[in-house]
Amino acid sequence: MKREHRKLSELLEEANSLVGISDSPHLDCQLILAFSLGQTREWLIANSDKYVCANQADSFRKLISRRQGGEPVAYILGHKEFWDLTLSVTKDTLIPRPETELLVETILDTFDYATRLVVDLGTGSGAIAIALALERPTWHIVGVDINPRALKVAKKNGAGIANLDWLQSHWGNALNNDSIDLLVCNPPYIAMDDPYLDGLACEPQSALVSAGNGLADVYSVILEAQHLVRSEGHLLLEHGHNQQQQVCKRLMACGFDPTPLLDLQGNPRAVLAKKES
Template sequence: MSIAAAMAMRTRLSALSDSPELDVSLLLCRCIDKPRSYLYSWPERELTAEQQQQFLQFLARRIAGEPIAHILGERDFWSLPLAVSPLTLIPRPDTECLVERALEMLTGHENPLILDLGTGTGAIALALASERADAEVLASDFSSEVVALAQRNRDALGLTNLQLVCSNWFSDIPRKRFNLIVSNPPYIDPDDPHLSQGDVRFEPMSALVAAEGGMADLRCIIQESPNYLVTGGELLLEHGYDQGELVRQALSERGFTQVASQLDYGGNERISWGRWQ
């Protein structure tokens, strides 16, 4: 099988994926250990028998619906290569909107203290730690296995300004006052039909769904965050496309000011925030 013939098999993914050519190229690059540019420069090159077998196995897994990130064991986020596993959410581009907003909020703050709740792979915390070397970042997750994964990502990136702790939301967070608390918590209604579609079928329900129509964890974080924020500190949350109004209401009722929301790259309300006075 040539590289060109392997690339032509993207047609098998056309009904499954929004980016079949990208999917096939990523799988193929892993098998031949070459960059994507190589695929287009040397389309006539033949795969070895071992490379072909691995590629076809990868392709079969993708056709069965398994996410590319799980097949390859990694996903880039904020230009950072992150190890992923079925224990965590796969970092998504729209979450980079939260990182962008967080960095704007930190403008003018020297040596800020940042808390990331429910860190998963560590994507948000690692992005902030990489951009703000002067920051002290603390990230938490309720699963010790997930915390270990985030620690591996931290160590691989050589970031020394990020610490991780096992905590169920605020249960084991040190009594510090942070300049910024960020979180991408579970926010999907358990009855949402999208849970049986696409990549989310392969992701842990504990990282996706929350009671009260998806609002339970968001409300918990909003309720407890003031106990961990400095005066003028801010809380920044990712939420569902249809939850912006509910999150703003919860923030305002708790006493946050300057409450607002922002759209994601798809034009949906995706992040909301407030300042604690």
């Protein structure tokens, strides 16, 4: 063995340096090492007694030091799994969360294949729009975002999907009134003084934070949905775990009939609301 060669099991011990930074230090370390070697995590686990050269060990150490600095694994790898997709993500896009799959699941459970115009407002990486477009080829999906850099990532993720379009707009400004069958939105909803934000410093704050105790954007979207969604059409909104009552109240005041939804952890997470005729 040459002096500079490193055993993979030895590099995997770097996981110890992520304790206190990550909730899953071993998994993070495996993912980053596998990525830096261009291998899968399964390969890595099966071959941890193999050696790599000094250059490969250096490349890994550069990546792991980013994780040590608090950068999320998804930004280091440049992708994140959502639904059954692997989506590109950059620092211009929120990292799609597993909780948001509730929105896709609810929509697929509730609406059949009949032709519909569905708008994903605040599409980010395009996660919701792309999952829906692939699951329901008969629907026309439009992903909207105010951030052109996020839209660029969404377009790349959705390249080649025929029933999908993208639009840059401040919420629904560029959309026609009474035109939408289903409006789905995961807006920024974290309050500016929420201590939870400290752990999310790498993600775009414009995708996370909203004024009015986190509710300003949720309320803007409800107000716009009043005009954009056709009579008896639907609005599906993700929100913070402590916001459901206020969201339902505002929806009722704006002519919607809300059904509150819980995520897999049993937390209030979204509301599906039907626009009354």
